Amino acid sequence: QVRLKESGPRLVQPSQTLSVTCTVSGFSVTSYHVSWVRQPPGKGLEWVGAIWKGGSTDYNSALKSRLSISRDTSKNQVFLKMNSLQTDDTGTYYCAKHGEGYNPDYFDYWGQGVMVTVSS
Amino acid sequence: DIQMTQSPASLSASLGETVTIECRASEDIYNGLAWYQQKPGKSPQLLIYNANSLHTGVPSRFSGSGSGTQYSLKINSLQSEDVASYFCQQYYDYPFTFGSGTKLEIK
Numbered sequence: 001q002v003r004l005k006e007s008g009p010r011l012v013q014p015s016q017t018l019s020v021t022c023t024v025s026g027f028s029v030t031s032y033h034v035s036w037v038r039q040p041p042g043k044g045l046e047w048v049g050a051i052w053k054g055g056s057t058d059y060n061s062a063l064k065s066r067l068s069i070s071r072d073t074s075k076n077q078v079f080l081k082m083n084s085l086q087t088d089d090t091g092t093y094y095c096a097k098h099g100e101g102y103n104p105d106y107f108d109y110w111g112q113g114v115m116v117t118v119s120s
Numbered sequence: 121d122i123q124m125t126q127s128p129a130s131l132s133a134s135l136g137e138t139v140t141i142e143c144r145a146s147e148d149i150y151n152g153l154a155w156y157q158q159k160p161g162k163s164p165q166l167l168i169y170n171a172n173s174l175h176t177g178v179p180s181r182f183s184g185s186g187s188g189t190q191y192s193l194k195i196n197s198l199q200s201e202d203v204a205s206y207f208c209q210q211y212y213d214y215p216f217t218f219g220s221g222t223k224l225e226i227k
Contacts, residue, residue: 105211
């Protein structure tokens with residue numbers, strides 16, 4: 001059974017760094033791509049970035065200078081780090097598994113998300 | 121970036137009705153289009169991928185269609201459990217982008 005679960009702090013101070021961990025089960029992060037998607041309260045979805053099954057990464061250019069996505073294949077975990085947080089970074093951060101096929105960049109399974117508030 | 125314009129922003133329909141939600145891409149996305157359902161307080165769930173392929177376990181009253189820049193999600197025989205927000209997503213090009221969402225309510 002495919003599962004993804006995010007863990008991380010619920011409150012981060014402005015200008016600090018957010019670190020979120022996505023622990024997956026039911027598939028290997030070396031076999032499927034994993035993305036991060038965020039959602040401000042009451043608003044829409046924004047793709048943050050992805051780590052491909054081969055280990056390379058791609059980031060949303062709007063966030064690229066502040067982002068780092070990495071993984072630990074031995075633990076089947078993916079990590080998101082975002083620095084210089086501001087209040088408009090407040091929202092729910094999801095990790096999501098990519099699908100299959102010739103164009104697998106849709107998200108067939110999502111974690112429950114972690115709600116992060118940026119506030120002093 | 122490819123812009124996804126989704127309409128309507130909200131929709132109210134009766135049980136048993138058929139509803140349609142539309143997404144227009146700012147350029148051809150060659151069927152790289154997915155639809156998601158998000159219930160309040162929950163994470164998004166995949167409904168449709170590749171514009172018209174039904175994800176495993178999704179009821180057959182959901183269907184997707186379209187090509188080029190115009191895509192739609194149709195829900196036949198609306199059920200109470202379909203109350204949710206619906207989002208489209210293009211994955212033809214980076215950055216992957218989403219529509220602004222449609223909030224579906226029951227009359």
